[in-house]
Amino acid sequence: MTAALDVRLGTVWKKPPFIKKRSTRILILVMVVIYVFMATIGTRGVANYLAVFGIVEEGFKFGVVDRYLTGIDVNWSRIQRGMARGMQFIGGFFHPDFNTHWVDIKQGMYESVVMTIASTVVGIAISIPIALGAARNIAPLPVYLICRFIITISRALNELIVAIILVAILGFGPLAGFITLSFATIGFLAKLLAEEIEDMNKVQAEAVESTGANWLQRVNFGVQPQVMPRLIGLSMYRLDINFRESAVLGLVGAGGIGATLNTAFDRYEFSTVAAILLIIIGTVMVLEYLSGIIRARIK
Amino acid sequence: MPQIEKNGVKVWQVRDRKSQLTRWGMWFVLVLVFVWSWQVISDNTLWALMGNVGEVTIDITSRAMPPRWSYMDKLWKPIWDTLNIATLGTVISLMIAVPVAFMAARNTTPSRLFVRPIALLIIVSSRSVNSLIWALLLVSIVGPGVFAGLIAISIRSIGFCAKLLYEAIEEIDENQVEAITATGATRWQIMVYGIIPQIMPAFAGIAVFRWDINIRESTVLGLVGAGGIGLQLSSSLNTIAWPQVSLILLIILVAVVISEWVSAKVRGAII
Amino acid sequence: MLQLNGLTKVYSTGDKALSDVTLTIPNGQVLALIGPSGAGKSTLIRCINRLVEPTSGSAILDDINITTLGAGGLRKQRRRMGMIFQEYALVERLTVMENVLSGRLGYVGFWRSFLRKFPQSDVDAAYRLLDRVGLLEMADKRADELSGGQRQRVGICRALIQDPSLLLVDEPTASLDPKTSRQIMRLICELCEERGLAAIINIHDVALAQMFVERVVGLESGKVVFDGGPDELTPEVLTQIYGEEDWEATIEAVDEEDNEGADA
Numbered sequence: 117m118t119a120a121l122d123v124r125l126g127t128v129w130k131k132p133p134f135i136k137k138r139s140t141r142i143l144i145l146v147m148v149v150i151y152v153f154m155a156t157i158g159t160r161g162v163a164n165y166l167a168v169f170g171i172v173e174e175g176f177k178f179g180v181v182d183r184y185l186t187g188i189d190v191n192w193s194r195i196q197r198g199m200a201r202g203m204q205f206i207g208g209f210f211h212p213d214f215n216t217h218w219v220d221i222k223q224g225m226y227e228s229v230v231m232t233i234a235s236t237v238v239g240i241a242i243s244i245p246i247a248l249g250a251a252r253n254i255a256p257l258p259v260y261l262i263c264r265f266i267i268t269i270s271r272a273l274n275e276l277i278v279a280i281i282l283v284a285i286l287g288f289g290p291l292a293g294f295i296t297l298s299f300a301t302i303g304f305l306a307k308l309l310a311e312e313i314e315d316m317n318k319v320q321a322e323a324v325e326s327t328g329a330n331w332l333q334r335v336n337f338g339v340q341p342q343v344m345p346r347l348i349g350l351s352m353y354r355l356d357i358n359f360r361e362s363a364v365l366g367l368v369g370a371g372g373i374g375a376t377l378n379t380a381f382d383r384y385e386f387s388t389v390a391a392i393l394l395i396i397i398g399t400v401m402v403l404e405y406l407s408g409i410i411r412a413r414i415k
Numbered sequence: 416m417p418q419i420e421k422n423g424v425k426v427w428q429v430r431d432r433k434s435q436l437t438r439w440g441m442w443f444v445l446v447l448v449f450v451w452s453w454q455v456i457s458d459n460t461l462w463a464l465m466g467n468v469g470e471v472t473i474d475i476t477s478r479a480m481p482p483r484w485s486y487m488d489k490l491w492k493p494i495w496d497t498l499n500i501a502t503l504g505t506v507i508s509l510m511i512a513v514p515v516a517f518m519a520a521r522n523t524t525p526s527r528l529f530v531r532p533i534a535l536l537i538i539v540s541s542r543s544v545n546s547l548i549w550a551l552l553l554v555s556i557v558g559p560g561v562f563a564g565l566i567a568i569s570i571r572s573i574g575f576c577a578k579l580l581y582e583a584i585e586e587i588d589e590n591q592v593e594a595i596t597a598t599g600a601t602r603w604q605i606m607v608y609g610i611i612p613q614i615m616p617a618f619a620g621i622a623v624f625r626w627d628i629n630i631r632e633s634t635v636l637g638l639v640g641a642g643g644i645g646l647q648l649s650s651s652l653n654t655i656a657w658p659q660v661s662l663i664l665l666i667i668l669v670a671v672v673i674s675e676w677v678s679a680k681v682r683g684a685i686i
Numbered sequence: 687m688l689q690l691n692g693l694t695k696v697y698s699t700g701d702k703a704l705s706d707v708t709l710t711i712p713n714g715q716v717l718a719l720i721g722p723s724g725a726g727k728s729t730l731i732r733c734i735n736r737l738v739e740p741t742s743g744s745a746i747l748d749d750i751n752i753t754t755l756g757a758g759g760l761r762k763q764r765r766r767m768g769m770i771f772q773e774y775a776l777v778e779r780l781t782v783m784e785n786v787l788s789g790r791l792g793y794v795g796f797w798r799s800f801l802r803k804f805p806q807s808d809v810d811a812a813y814r815l816l817d818r819v820g821l822l823e824m825a826d827k828r829a830d831e832l833s834g835g836q837r838q839r840v841g842i843c844r845a846l847i848q849d850p851s852l853l854l855v856d857e858p859t860a861s862l863d864p865k866t867s868r869q870i871m872r873l874i875c876e877l878c879e880e881r882g883l884a885a886i887i888n889i890h891d892v893a894l895a896q897m898f899v900e901r902v903v904g905l906e907s908g909k910v911v912f913d914g915g916p917d918e919l920t921p922e923v924l925t926q927i928y929g930e931e932d933w934e935a936t937i938e939a940v941d942e943e944d945n946e947g948a949d950a
Binding site: 588590591593594595596597598599600601603604607608609612613615616 | 735737761762763764765767769771773775776777778779780784788789790791792793796799800841844848854
């Protein structure tokens, strides 16, 4: 022991690095630095700086990458002009205007709420069979693959993109929004529910199976009681998400408060914008509070 | 076990009559609300136009296929922009979310009465508003472009990251903090030795998780003029160039799949 | 020398954890604090280095009144009181070496500690201590890779590298198996003797306390009810501290174990 100590005494101690290999460490660092430069000032910006230090000539070009690896253009004079509007926006929150466009706000909120409720209910109703199909421990392989595919597609497609396509097919209005949100609910709910079913206690389901129950009875007695609290919790959470999403679907013409909001932005009516945002935030907070209570109840 | 008498025979039931009634009542209300909601949607829909939905779908699909691959040349830059909005936006938001989270966590806040409510207010207002609405606002303030999208994503992500992070801070093991305090360490040393090592895994997980979400969100920011590939999507839609739309949608799908794969890998490596 | 004068702690819930505790611990004395759960043992040692603020009374370490110190002064005095914890309280995600060196935080500026650039004398001291407790090879392992006994040894190193004049030890063996418990207690007592350290050791296990310490203080409902040598712990005394129980067995067991120890 003492020999080992003698070797160590007087030697410098350093924290062992997170990435053990020195060359890998340096490579990653260099790549990060290059990326940050490319992403912020772009190759042209880098060329300008290099020219300042005399490393390359004035007006040096990296070639074709200059067209692609551009940085972020910040138009400071435009921002300066826009600042006044920013102040108006903040000011709008101190005197929100509920009255001028109250009829539009009311109609938009009405549509948003209706879309939220209908799509959550339909979404849940479709999610449950898909979740059962996507749980490997109770579904046969072909069904499993089909259900997983539906979930993956639903999760990969942004709500707004689905809404755009549906508006193109079905025309403007809340129907497109309703279908969009129902579809999005499936990806969210079915995935989490399927994971819950896969994680559940096997013994209970086996006990029911050993009584000679058929598939439906097994699901009803062995699976349902175990995942019910989680299902209710997730549904409440999704209701909350659907409402938030319904507030932006209007931007692409799929109904709801978003359309009213978009119009207000276009007209620079920041007091109305503030009023609408306050209503959205208020509703979200009420929903969060309610879902908190319900989730605590069922636990 | 509740039992009721039926024709003089005792019948076993799962629930007694009162809770049975409440249950039916709740289902009834739920159905009623749903029917009403559906009614409203139906009233606002022109069903007359729905007759040819099938034809329209087939028509659009046939026109969108095959995707216009040559358009790809115009998409490299927007793809690069989209990646940058998501990545830099995540980095910027984390830089702000960390101090906010420390101010919001009950066990690290400098003052529960003044600082904590302010931090919580920042978190709530950032979280309640969708990034697209932030983008809408920022486009009208700083003008259209990547910069507006970057700031919108950053602002939206602050609340998300700060909330998850402050919950992680509140769940740390106080014994470890106490042990560092007992050595005579200063407030900042306690932070670096007692608290940060404990929240590091949570922090990395949150960062990667949010980056994944930001990739998805930054693909659509262009719809309101805030840069990225959504801008091309929007202009292709406006000119009804379906082959370009299908190409862009394909790219977005691929990007989402890749980002999910990357974040899963990184999370696996850290934890 | 540590003097406690009328130390009292009332929690904001109204629970009186300590009432009027007065004790004097001379330099180099190892003292065991026994008593049932909730008697205020943990509160007492935390009131000394003010991890818990005492409500009234004073703790005086070598003529310095710790209870009235400001934040800076308190940090300086905390350096002189090493603390060892029940659940080891190592920072799990840091290496063994970082955990040991964290004992020097009170002596090192923020940036040096942030960059892990501790003075060479501290690094050498850490190596010596790790060698003393037999964990030198583990220096760059992460703390959560160690077993319970090993972690507690690292905890001891962290306390000792502070170069303290007093050790505050909170249930050092509560999470360990009987054999490791004895090894840890023996180690703590040996180190105290080597360095002439005073120590206050909170301990559940009466038998273990009797085996190693020279003085035992019994605490019950926040009051000192016994103060004497380990052999003065009669069944009557134990009943007074813990309540009615057949104590003969406990004490006999200790005697046997002691004899065994002597034979070996």
